[in-house]
Amino acid sequence: MVLPLVLGLLALTSIAAPILDRYLGRSTGWVLAVIFLALGGVVANEAHPQLANGGTIEFTAPWMPAIDVNFHLRMDGTSLLFVALVLGVGALIMAYSARYHSRGRHAGFFVLMSLFATAMFGLVVADDVILLFVFWEFTTIASFFLIGRSGQHANQPALRTLLLTAGGGLALLAAVVTMMVYTGTSQLSVILADPIWQENKTFATTVGVLIIIAAFTKSAQFPFHYWLPDAMAAATPVSAYLHAAAMVKAGIYLLMRFSPALSDNTVWQSTLIATGLLTAIMGALFALQRHDLKEILAYSTVSQLGFLVAVIGIGTPTALAAAGIHTLAHALFKATLFMLVGVIDREVGSRDIRKLTGLSRVMPITAALTALSALSMAGVPPLLGFISKENMFGAFLEAPGPNWVGPMVGALAVTGAVLTFAYSFRIVYGAFGGPVAQKKLHEPSLVFLLPAAVSSLAGLALGLYAKPLEPLIDRIVLDTQGEPGNVYLTLWHGFNAALVMSLITIALGIVLFLNRVHVDKLLDRKLFPVTGIEVFEKIYSSIIAFGAKVGDLTRSNSPARHLAAPFVLLVLLAVAVFASNPVIPDFPAPVTEPIDWLLLALLTLGVIGMVITRSRLGALALLGVVGFVVALLFFQLGAPDVGLTQLLVEVLTVVVAVLILRRLPRVFHKVSASRTAVTATIAVIAGATAGLATYVLTGRREISAAGDYFMREAENETGGTNVVNTILVDFRALDTLGELTVLGVAGLIIIAILDSSGLLKGDRDERAASLKKTPIGSPVGNTILARTVGRWLAPVLIILSLYLLIRGHDLPGGGFISALVGGAGFALAYLSASRAVRAPIKLPYVGFIASGVGLATLVGVLGFLDGSFLRPLHYNIPLPGDGYYHFTTALIFDVGVYLAVIGVILVALNRLGVEEEPRHQIDSIDPHPEPPDDAPQHDAPQHNSVPDRTETVTGGRR
Numbered sequence: 001m002v003l004p005l006v007l008g009l010l011a012l013t014s015i016a017a018p019i020l021d022r023y024l025g026r027s028t029g030w031v032l033a034v035i036f037l038a039l040g041g042v043v044a045n046e047a048h049p050q051l052a053n054g055g056t057i058e059f060t061a062p063w064m065p066a067i068d069v070n071f072h073l074r075m076d077g078t079s080l081l082f083v084a085l086v087l088g089v090g091a092l093i094m095a096y097s098a099r100y101h102s103r104g105r106h107a108g109f110f111v112l113m114s115l116f117a118t119a120m121f122g123l124v125v126a127d128d129v130i131l132l133f134v135f136w137e138f139t140t141i142a143s144f145f146l147i148g149r150s151g152q153h154a155n156q157p158a159l160r161t162l163l164l165t166a167g168g169g170l171a172l173l174a175a176v177v178t179m180m181v182y183t184g185t186s187q188l189s190v191i192l193a194d195p196i197w198q199e200n201k202t203f204a205t206t207v208g209v210l211i212i213i214a215a216f217t218k219s220a221q222f223p224f225h226y227w228l229p230d231a232m233a234a235a236t237p238v239s240a241y242l243h244a245a246a247m248v249k250a251g252i253y254l255l256m257r258f259s260p261a262l263s264d265n266t267v268w269q270s271t272l273i274a275t276g277l278l279t280a281i282m283g284a285l286f287a288l289q290r291h292d293l294k295e296i297l298a299y300s301t302v303s304q305l306g307f308l309v310a311v312i313g314i315g316t317p318t319a320l321a322a323a324g325i326h327t328l329a330h331a332l333f334k335a336t337l338f339m340l341v342g343v344i345d346r347e348v349g350s351r352d353i354r355k356l357t358g359l360s361r362v363m364p365i366t367a368a369l370t371a372l373s374a375l376s377m378a379g380v381p382p383l384l385g386f387i388s389k390e391n392m393f394g395a396f397l398e399a400p401g402p403n404w405v406g407p408m409v410g411a412l413a414v415t416g417a418v419l420t421f422a423y424s425f426r427i428v429y430g431a432f433g434g435p436v437a438q439k440k441l442h443e444p445s446l447v448f449l450l451p452a453a454v455s456s457l458a459g460l461a462l463g464l465y466a467k468p469l470e471p472l473i474d475r476i477v478l479d480t481q482g483e484p485g486n487v488y489l490t491l492w493h494g495f496n497a498a499l500v501m502s503l504i505t506i507a508l509g510i511v512l513f514l515n516r517v518h519v520d521k522l523l524d525r526k527l528f529p530v531t532g533i534e535v536f537e538k539i540y541s542s543i544i545a546f547g548a549k550v551g552d553l554t555r556s557n558s559p560a561r562h563l564a565a566p567f568v569l570l571v572l573l574a575v576a577v578f579a580s581n582p583v584i585p586d587f588p589a590p591v592t593e594p595i596d597w598l599l600l601a602l603l604t605l606g607v608i609g610m611v612i613t614r615s616r617l618g619a620l621a622l623l624g625v626v627g628f629v630v631a632l633l634f635f636q637l638g639a640p641d642v643g644l645t646q647l648l649v650e651v652l653t654v655v656v657a658v659l660i661l662r663r664l665p666r667v668f669h670k671v672s673a674s675r676t677a678v679t680a681t682i683a684v685i686a687g688a689t690a691g692l693a694t695y696v697l698t699g700r701r702e703i704s705a706a707g708d709y710f711m712r713e714a715e716n717e718t719g720g721t722n723v724v725n726t727i728l729v730d731f732r733a734l735d736t737l738g739e740l741t742v743l744g745v746a747g748l749i750i751i752a753i754l755d756s757s758g759l760l761k762g763d764r765d766e767r768a769a770s771l772k773k774t775p776i777g778s779p780v781g782n783t784i785l786a787r788t789v790g791r792w793l794a795p796v797l798i799i800l801s802l803y804l805l806i807r808g809h810d811l812p813g814g815g816f817i818s819a820l821v822g823g824a825g826f827a828l829a830y831l832s833a834s835r836a837v838r839a840p841i842k843l844p845y846v847g848f849i850a851s852g853v854g855l856a857t858l859v860g861v862l863g864f865l866d867g868s869f870l871r872p873l874h875y876n877i878p879l880p881g882d883g884y885y886h887f888t889t890a891l892i893f894d895v896g897v898y899l900a901v902i903g904v905i906l907v908a909l910n911r912l913g914v915e916e917e918p919r920h921q922i923d924s925i926d927p928h929p930e931p932p933d934d935a936p937q938h939d940a941p942q943h944n945s946v947p948d949r950t951e952t953v954t955g956g957r958r
Contacts, residue, residue, distance in 0.1 A: 002046040003059045003073040003125050006039050010121055014114035021107040028110050029098030033091040033451075036117065040087035047080050051475055058127070062867040069186050071864065074127035077475025081324055082124040082253050085331045089245035089455070090117045096339050096451040097237040100346065108149055113241065116142040120246045124253055127188045129176040136172055136214075136250065140165045143247050147234040154233035160536055161227045168217025168224075172254075175210035178203070188257075197261040204261070208268040211258050219251030219305045222279045226532025229286075229298035236342030239294065243301045244335035252305065252327060255312045256320070259480045263315030269400055272313025277412045280306030284419030288426065289523045293341045293351040296427055297334070300377065303420060304330050307413070311392050317477045319395035321487045324476040325469065326388035329376060332459040333385055336373040337427070339452040340366055344431060347444055353430025360432035362441040365449060367432040369456040376459045378424035379417060379505060381491050383463040386502070389417060391489075394498040414501050421509025426516065466490065560679070567686065574689060595636060603629045611683075614667045617658075624654045640812040641724040648820030652905060655827045659912040719874055719886045720809035728814065729890040729897075733870040736893075737856050740900050744849040747904035751846070754911050794832075797825030805898050809890060815897030822898070823905035830909045845906035852900025859893045 013035055020028040050057055056076045063071040075083070094113065101109070119138035126132040140162065148158035180186050182203055183194045197204045215221075220228035228248065232239060242248065255272070262268040283303030290296045308326060311319045343366055344359065345351050360367035376385030392413065399409040443449075462469060466489035474487045493499065512519055556562060603626060610622035627650030634643030703711070710731065714723045718730040728736050801822030808814030826841050863871035872890040879885055 001059060002042060003057060003075060004061075004071075006043055007073070007118065007122055007125070009035070009039060010114065010118040014111050014118060017110035017114055018107040021105055021110055025103060026101040026106055027098050028106070029094045029096070029101075032110060032114065033095035033098070036087045036091035036094060040084065040091070043075075043080070043083055043087070047075060051075075051077055051080060052471060054478070061864055063128075063131070063864075063869060065868060069130050070128060071131065072127040072187055073125045074189060075125050076479045077472055078253070078256055078324075078479045079124045081327065081472060081476060082249060083121060085245040085249060085328070086117055086120045086124065089331050089335050090241060092335060092451040092455055093237050093241045093245075093339075096240070096342075096448075099445065099448040100235075100237055100339075100342055109146075109235070109237075112142055112146045112149070113238070116146065116241065116246055120250065123250055128186050129179060129188050129191065130186050132188060133169070133172055133176050136218075136254075137166070137169050139218075139247055139250055140169060143231075143242060146238045146242075147231050150234050150238075157227075157230045157233040160533070161231050163540070164224055164227050164536070165217050168214040171210045171217075172214035175207050175214065178207055178210070192258070192261050201265075204265050205267050208258070208262045208265050209271075211254060211262075212268070212271055215251035215254045215309075216275070217251070218254070219248050219309065220279075220302050221251075221275055221306065221309055222282060223532065223535075225279055225283065225302045226536065228302055229295055230533060232294050232298050236294070236338060236345065239298075240335050240338035240342070243297070243338060244331045248301065248305055249327065249331070252308050252312070252323075255309065256323060256476075256480055259312055259315060259320060260482060263481070269313050269315060273310050273399060273409060276306045276308070276310025276313060277409065277416065278306070279303070280310065280416035281412065281419065282306075284416055284423060285523065285527060287423040288419065288519065289527075291352050291354050291430075293344065293353060293356075293427060293431060294338075296353075296423060297337055297341060300420070300423060301334060303416065304334070304377070307392060307416065310409075310413070311395050314395050314399055316395060316398045317481045317483060318391070318398060320480045321473050321477050322388065322391035322395045324473045325384075325391055325466075325489065328469070329384040329388040329459065329462075332455045332462075333373040333376040333383075336369060336452045336456040336459070337377070339455075340370045340373070340449075343444055343448060343452070347441060353426070356431045357434035358432070358436035359441070361436045363432075363443050365443055365446075365453075367428075369449065369452055370432065371428050372456045372460055374424040374428045376463070378421040378509065379502060380421075381463070382460070384459045384466065385463070387463060387466055387489055387491065389505075390493070390498045390502050393417075393501040394496070397497055410497075410501060414505055417501075417505040418508040418512065421505055422512040422516075422519065425509070425513040429513070429516075463491065567682065570689070593636075596633075599629055599633050599636065603633075616661050616664060616666060616668060619668075620654060620657050620661060624650055627653070641722070641814070641817065644812055644817050645820065648817065648824060651824050652820060652827060652908075655831065656908045656912060659909075718809070718872065718890065719888055720890070722808060722810055722812065722814070725808045725814040725894075726890075728816075729809075729893050730872055730888075733860070733872075733890070733893060736897065737853075737860060737870065740856055740897055741853055743904055744853045744900050747849050747900075747907040748846070750907050750911055794825040794829040797828065798822050801825065801898075805894060806891070808894055809888065815894035816901060818894075819898045819901035819905070822902055826902070826906060827909060841906050841910060843906055845903045845910065848899045848903030848906065850903075852896045852898070852903060854896075855899065856893050856896030859889050859896065862889055 013032060017028060017032065020031055024031065047057060056074055058075075059071075059073045061071045063069050090113075094110075097106075097109065097113075116139065119135050119142055123132060123135035123139060126135055143165070144158050144162040147154050147161055176186075179191050182196055182200070183191050185191060217224045217227075220226075228243075231242065234242070280303045283299045283301075283306055287296045287299035287303060290299060304326075308323055308330070311323050311326070313319075341351060344356065344363075347363070348356060348359070350356060372383065376383035379386050379389035393410065396410045396413045397406045399406045470487050470489055473489065474484060477487065478484055554562075554565065606622050606626040606629060610619050610626065613619050613622065627646060631643045631647040631650065634640075634646055710723050710727060714726045714730075715721050718726040720726040720730070798821075801818040801820075803818075804813035804821055805815060805818035806813075808818065830841060859872075860870040862873060863869050866873055870893075872888045872893070874889075875887045877885040877887050
């Protein structure tokens with residue numbers, strides 16, 4: 001149970017973060033750091049005895065039993081390594097952010113970082129490929145929001161990152177589906193052990209290529225390398241976590257996880273080795289061209305990830321051991337360097353090495369910690385980076401293929417390592433070498449430096465004594481290769497080829513550093529004709545342009561042109577059906593009652609009146625009449641739930657439509673007689689066809705098997721007798737949740753569009769002036785009746801809505817219908833306001849939408865207690881006597897529906913209504929009203945006793 005416990009607590013941490021931030025501010029980072037460390041300790045305590053004996057930690061629970069997909073978690077040595085990075089480095093970053101951020105509220109940052117950690121933890125312990133994919137996409141979404149929240153300059157980098165990594169996610173999804181189809185299971189450990197990887201090379205190669213694409217987009221390998229430096233628009237703590245422990249390490253984890261099945265696949269090996277080394281050298285060259293410390297570190301990450309990808313491609317036990325130790329070493333020195341660059345940026349106000357000189361004299365501790373981590377990245381003893389680099393050198397010499405492949409790969413690796421040494425020293429000397437230029441600077445507080453000091457000194461301590469890491473690395477080899485690695489980690493392995501390669505790297509690196517002036521001149525040029533961002537933008541704009549051209553084929557502002565295509569298709573379909581079977585069967589006479597004909601007659605009159613009137617408001621009123629008649633038809637036919645929904649939707653539709661229509665001309669534009677004749681003909685044909693189809697289809701078949709099942713089993717399965725509601729919140733709750741989410745997003749989109757585009761914000765003074773001579777121009781008098789009725793009726797409607805909500809499982813009602821009733825109450829309160837500024841409902845409608853969708857989702861998670869997502873839980877609560885109340889969590893789900901729908905209704909009322917008090921409307925209720933038009937006019941100046949309240953509001957502190 002430790003794995004779901006930790007996963008759940010991490011998720012709860014993201015929920016608690018805003019509360020902590022409200023009281024602790026930026027110091028919330030310390031609390032989250034302690035939580036991360038505590039959870040890491042729990043995992044380590046549970047994992048040590050079991051993993052040491054060759055076992056694993058596993059947990060499984062039903063998730064989607066209908067397709068045999070379970071919530072399966074599994075931890076082995078490989079997972080433990082990445083969990084240590086997620087929680088350990090995550091704790092350091094959280095502690096660092098407690099002093100990096102300025103004083104104030106940073107709830108968004110802490111929430112997203114906690115969610116990022118949750119997604120990464122879930123990703124590395126998921127033992128189901130569907131679950132793996134879900135967490136994979138969560139990391140993509142979390143990184144998008146973390147990058148984008150840094151300001152407007154980060155919007156495009158965040159979007160480019162999202163689109164690229166989401167594209168890789170599609171490749172992973174294709175691999176997931178392929179594996180499930182061919183192996184018949186979604187459990188990852190079972191899939192990897194399946195003999196199909198050796199028996200079907202086409203399958204193995206196809207899946208391997210898809211996995212490579214997914215991993216390369218996440219781990220920034222050529223040609224997808226550009227997104228990582230582009231994402232440096234994010235805040236430094238985000239960059240540190242993203243580079244050291246999250247996001248980019250997800251791709252490395254995926255490659256290591258699939259290495260057991262693909263390590264002997266030629267396409268897998270050659271692609272990883274070639275692309276990895278190319279990326280390592282290219283990233284190092286780009287790093288040498290940069291002057292911004294953060295950019296240098298970004299390209300250094302690209303380079304180091306290239307080394308990791310290449311060594312995983314080697315696929316031997318030595319190579320996988322080297323990948324494991326270098327993953328850890330990279331996390332330590334990269335987290336330190338990013339944190340210290342953030343320190344420099346905060347203290348100095350610049351990251352440009354051309355402006356940073358001599359900081360070692362004023363910031364000696366920062367300089368020492370930076371030097372230690374940079375030396376580890378350069379592969380200099382006695383640091384952990386030297387051990388990992390030397391192990392990689394030895395692994396590269398084992399590259400598969402002819403005898404010359406190993407030395408060639410080793411030579412390319414040394415080339416990349418030499419460049420690594422050069423840019424590592426470029427970082428240290430660029431920031432801390434030379435004369436002191438800013439003598440007034442001083443060392444930041446030790447608390448600010450503490451997290452960076454921990455990771456920097458850990459790299460030194462583990463370099464001097466790496467033996468504690470041997471069991472973990474050995475277990476990684478066992479997990480990925482199926483055999484013990486017999487790993488021996490030390491600074492001295494004797495005089496061997498790897499040591500010679502290390503000595504060459506250090507010697508040539510020193511030469512490059514000493515000739516840095518000439519190197520700068522050599523590299524101060526464009527190495528490629530185009531950049532990755534330019535290529536991306538070109539492809540992106542081309543796709544958008546192509547989509548626009550395709551859309552132009554059917555795009556039109558004319559409703560007639562929109563309706564023409566489906567109308568023609570329906571006619572052709574009807575002709576084809578009749579031509580295939582021209583015999584008209586003899587149907588029994590329809591069963592009707594006199595009231596049916598009365599309602600249909602009213603319906604016909606309403607439709608005729610609606611199409612011939614030129615008044616927009618009149619057409620809307622007649623449309624409401626038609627809707628009410630249809631609702632009565634539903635009641636007459638025995639469908640009270642559908643009838644209630646229709647009735648309430650009509651009420652609210654009219655209210656919202658009026659808010660829009662008052663901004664439009666009062667009458668429709670004129671159309672020609674010929675156009676009227678054509679449209680009338682089409683309408684009559686369409687209506688006759690629909691009527692004939694209804695006559696042919698209605699009552700001609702028995703109830704479906706699904707309908708019969710719902711009618712028979714609804715009460716036994718759900719405890720409810722309202723079949724319609726049980727279908728919505730029990731049997732098909734996932735559909736309802738999806739529709740609820742779409743509805744909530746629609747409400748948020750209304751807010752975003754109206755706020756960003758300035759729609760519906762025309763000249764309100766002009767509109768008010770046109771209404772001034774009408775009854776609406778006197779809202780105080782005009783709303784007396786509505787206010788008198790609304791004062792009593794609105795609360796009654798809201799209380800009635802709650803009653804309908806509670807009884808919906810057994811009688812007509814439920815979350816949607818009750819929300820419509822409550823919305824009608826709020827609409828009445830809105831419309832009966834005496835003044836525009838008093839009309840808006842002062843309730844947090846965005847919070848209603850979010851809490852509604854969140855509550856419905858949370859109820860779905862509770863369903864796991866009974867084996868499946870969204871499965872309702874049932875309890876019989878004893879009542880006095882022998883009775884009991886049947887409680888089901890479907891009621892809570894309905895509450896979520898209620899809140900979200902109410903939120904969307906309030907959005908429509910508040911945002912489509914009047915946002916501010918027009919000046920002429922204020923004047924219309926002035927204590928000195930203007931005389932009527934037929935009153936004699938005087939030349940006396942207008943009164944100034946009442947100040948212009950519009951100017952007061954817009955010109956004051958607001």
